[in-house]
Amino acid sequence: MPPAVKTEVKIGRMILRNPVTVASGTFGYASEFAGFLDLRELGAVTTKTITLKPRRGNLPPRTCETPAGMLNSVGLENPGIDVFLRDKLPYIAGYKVPVIVSIASESDNREFIELAKRLDACFDAAAIELNISCPNVRHKKLGTGAYLIAQDARATYRLVKAVRAATKKTIITKLSPNVTDIVSIAAAAEEAGSDALSMINTIAGMSIDVGSRRPRIGAVLGGLSGPAIRPVAVRMVWETSKRVRIPIIGMGGISDTSGALEFIMAGASAVGVGTGNFLQPSLSAGIARGIKEYMREHSIGNIKMLREGLKYAC
Amino acid sequence: MPPAVKTEVKIGRMILRNPVTVASGTFGYASEFAGFLDLRELGAVTTKTITLKPRRGNLPPRTCETPAGMLNSVGLENPGIDVFLRDKLPYIAGYKVPVIVSIASESDNREFIELAKRLDACFDAAAIELNISCPNVRHKKLGTGAYLIAQDARATYRLVKAVRAATKKTIITKLSPNVTDIVSIAAAAEEAGSDALSMINTIAGMSIDVGSRRPRIGAVLGGLSGPAIRPVAVRMVWETSKRVRIPIIGMGGISDTSGALEFIMAGASAVGVGTGNFLQPSLSAGIARGIKEYMREHSIGNIKMLREGLKYAC
Amino acid sequence: MKAFEKRVKILSNHSLKKNYFLLSFKDRDIAGAAVPGQFLMVKTARGLYPLLRRPLSIHSCSGGKDGRIGILYEVKGPGSELLSFCRPKDCLEVVGPLGNGFPLPGHGRDVVLVAGGMGAAPLFFLAERLTADNKKRRIHVLIGACGKEHLCRVKEFSAAGCSVLVSTDDGSRGRQGYVSGLLESFLDKPGNVSVTPLIYACGPRPMLQAVAFVAAKYGVPGYCSLEAHMACGIGACMGCVIPVRDQGGREEYKRVCNDGPVFGLQEPDWGKM
């Protein structure tokens, strides 16, 4: 019999049976993947970002491929919280896997607060992820050059604080890599009461079809994801994990077990599979199993030891 | 006879016969490549960054591969300005191609100024590139989280202003992508008198060998370059070119002619081939020819029309 | 509709002409579930370049124990090029069958299949099924291409019992001009088809738009199979949308991968694409 390994992790008040979840917006509302994997093999399911009202999303084309990555500018197309609560959430929760509901606002903080209140009352939502970092929905300028809440420590602090007051649910703040110093934003979220961090969202990017001399994305700019950005994401998790105490869900370019392990060794408590779901629909479950195998092979009894185990004196 | 195409571009007081140069640090001191291409086919040659004193550089391993990219942490190993002026510069200048000399400081602005003065007196240097964005040499903190001059608009302004006073040579300021708002840094450099911008330097990244549980780079963090980062670089050039009037040398992941054309269509006046030189030593010259071919095929008489020609109403 | 994530073994993969290739593999599950108009997401690279799977229509399909699937593809870029290097016995990772498929015509109703270039790919599977169901009808196939060397599957459609007409942009074979023009002249001739046939079209967007225009002019209903850039192929990423008009004329986005790839000919908002 193979030695037992403990893969349970705690994110806020939520217990994940293993450290693998999916990245918001890359797993639909889970039903799209139910035929390819057993959802109960995941530590948690994270939903596509939901807004108060339905959103049509951005002009197509919305995706294009780049070297070892892709750009997307979906623009948060979603059916709105009402339809979500009625049609989507009960389905996922039926699998008895914790559900992380990602939310965003089209305008000011009040929409976030209202969404949080709605979810607070909802048994099926285990945690709320604040998507303050979607590069495809530009807000009015917040400060010098910042157009996302997650690009401004003060704005981040204010928002998280306000949502914290509105809900007892686990709050996960999703950070943007499009910043000079992600640690300062992470610290602001922590101070305001966020239970955990999710990082990273996509990096703003652009690609041009030189044949037609047009941008490949209808909205011109898009968010870069996929293996191409993994080194950036791992670095940001590494820098942040040394400076905050709340757990981190690491993501960005995970396409196999070793990619996921990089994040955990860099200090993440859990990982989110994003673009990788497109490459192989069953990938997230495969990685959950792969991590266990790695732990067995390397005689690592508890996932925590992996997180603290980077052999580097610093 | 194929129709004539005009590929000449002006960067400061420097005239490039075509818009293709190389990215600092990826072309050595040109002699390494002389056997693989005719240096006179390039618009300009950019040298490895030079410091006042010789530098040993960082602990190996210094490079590793990532998906469609690589990390490096060379740490500006170079023989110092004296050896450079004596042994390296005359060799390159012998090819009658404009030489852009990249410089950096290990400490404060005075070293930049001294280097600029030395080069000002030097006929063989056509332009000075200020490398204020090397992620592998960390300075003391400049402000909130910034550790590079190029992460701080005020520090950038002060440095460029000081160097401007010290030399009449063309000044190119090399920007870092590790910022919230590259446009504000670009604007600061322009205001301080920089003749041109070079963008982007590498994105800070990290990679872990999960087998040995060690960072793949001796200095732990490295700079990400290669095709993986091209969408980020093109986006930054696009954003910046709409807001500054000085010319931009675009770089980041150019591995073929169409990659180079993306930058020009996004608003760059010239391009720098970096990691691509490692993939194919003759690449830069091939791209210089490739751009001409593209212009002929698409009946574009002047490279300027290509720059202004992105078919997108905004 | 059940889809599978599979690693299958390639049976054959060879060039038909120019850059056109035919690949086949055996998989009982996929072949058993597939209906005409559906597609597969195929991993073309061994590594991470190109990163995304490529959507490819099911070109032919024999169900039952045999379970054989054929794919007709053109080498266009890195993904299809890598595919063309595959050899028999190599493994191929496929996900499918995906998408909605063509609604089948009612008993005995004539159909007109209109193919532009690689548009022949999904229509051949449709022809296979329609000839197999033995419900007396005529299957007309109009195939267009830029030149004769780009025409594919003309003989195969004939052999399957369809009556085939051809057009080429350069006039090197068949009628000169676009296939939408061929359709127009075809519909124009009374007696060619039963009172109201059903059109099934596949090809480049401008061609489909022209077909939709001609069909509307002659009051002939039908379907088209569309393409869009796909990241996931299974309805999760919201990337592959096109603007459509619903019954009430309200505009909305629909996913080509999941709500399509088959749409009513007048459903897409052609002007906005």
Place this chain on the structure above:
Amino acid sequence: MKAFEKRVKILSNHSLKKNYFLLSFKDRDIAGAAVPGQFLMVKTARGLYPLLRRPLSIHSCSGGKDGRIGILYEVKGPGSELLSFCRPKDCLEVVGPLGNGFPLPGHGRDVVLVAGGMGAAPLFFLAERLTADNKKRRIHVLIGACGKEHLCRVKEFSAAGCSVLVSTDDGSRGRQGYVSGLLESFLDKPGNVSVTPLIYACGPRPMLQAVAFVAAKYGVPGYCSLEAHMACGIGACMGCVIPVRDQGGREEYKRVCNDGPVFGLQEPDWGKM
């Protein structure tokens, strides 16, 4: 030293045993310029994954009109795996010959070649040259591997006129233990070699360090060929450095690609690697 950027045609590429492959191609320029110890930077992918070329030693080389180059390689990761899929007549992009090569021994001086695993790759080219120069000397080859199924080129070295000794970590063939131990016992037996032979070693770093230690103990000079991660392979990126001590004992970095890959056995600062 002239190097070339070339697209060559593969003559052969087959598995020797397990994951070990032998590839050959014809190129007069490269073969004409190459000296033992040099290497090539080989593009293994058609696309951008893996991105960088892979450094591979020149394993055999026949100059002249024929100009044939052989590469011995082990499949370890994505690059070497893609290489193993190449077939005769496929094109391969190579840059080379690169690096400094082994300094050749003086007239009649005996040599001991010490190979660990794939370390046999560059040493075979050296043996070829040394047997060809017809200057009476004995060429001893000590080959080590973890087990007998990992031993490569034993017969070929013998056939070339070398006297070969073997060790395996698991004792499945030859002496049991590391090849550095074999070297020690070899040097220990008087009469095995001329007064002071010259050692040429290639293999994993710990093995080379052990060889350097044994060589120092017996006062035998020699060279080793080192590996480091290489981005450019031509001395431009400063990525592949190792710490060495110069004559005066001062430490500095040297580039494995350009200052090496061959270094004096006592040159690297083994303690710091």
